[in-house]
Amino acid sequence: MGYSNMMIMVFLAIAIAIVGFAEAQLKLGYYSESCPKAEAIVESFVHQHIPHAQSLAAPLLRMQFHDCFVRGCDASVLLDRTEAGNNDTEKTANPNLTLRGFGFIDGVKSLLEEECPGVVSCADIIALVARDSVWTIGGPWWPVTTGRRDGRISNETEALQNIPPPFSNFSSLQTIFVSKGLDLKDLVLLSGAHTIGVAHCPSFSERLYNFTGRGYGQDPSLDSEYATNLMTRKCTTPTDNTTIVEMDPGSHRTFDLSYYKLLLKRRGLFESDAALTKSSTTLSYIKELVNGPLETFFAEFSKSMVKMGDVEVLTGSAGEIRKQCAFVN
Structure with a gap:
């Protein structure tokens, strides 16, 4: 083997080792030594509160989607704008104005800071909260690897560019998901989260009153x-922003197949x-789910959640561990 070829092999081996090391930093039981009770504390808090506020499970699950699609799963969606900041944060972006559960996350963080600052x-x-909330209301459970670190940047514009809006067509959905390393099957499965939760009228009222873009027409x-x-x-008027509508009528608190039906x-x-x-591929996936147990x-939903939870994570010395989730240290 020539010197140049040998060096290429060495560089490849180093690159593979670095990637392997980065992946190894995100693992099951990451806090088993540094904070052994961490996951039990989260689970206990969720099990204590969600049964009395089941409607919060959907927003907490949605929060993870909206976090991971912008700068990866780095909790940037939780950051508040500070007086010194020169831009609005993801919280102020239109897709996140109806997000709920920030106080819930703060409550968990407070307990964990007491246990392991x-x-x-x-x-x-x-x-962890997203998984445990879904599990608590009778939905699926999935393994959550830990070791993520928190980002220091949160930008309103990036949220608008990366979170799929409710009026997305198939092409734009596919483009956004592929950019996150997610495929069409993940698109169908993760959309299945709409089996729980509610929406506000403006997120779909154009389908009812203005689909032509000329002030009239129905989709x-x-x-x-x-x-x-x-x-x-x-939604008796197109501008009604107070009424909420079940995304899965009659079954919006049950994690089931009704959404696909x-x-x-x-x-x-x-x-x-x-x-x-509108796509033969995604339509086929939907029919398979509806006709299956x-x-x-x-x-399958669990697999896609695990996959999404790994999107562009910060590990090792990147980012930080925030003392308060709404502010960088």
């Missing part, structure tokens, strides 16, 4: 009976929901 990241708290891909019901009983009936609430039926959905 400066050890457990806010990014890991988001991931033809939306079931007309469902659309009429939304207009007469829920509604998609096949053209009753997905958002344009982004309806977009999943609930356990299959749970298992």
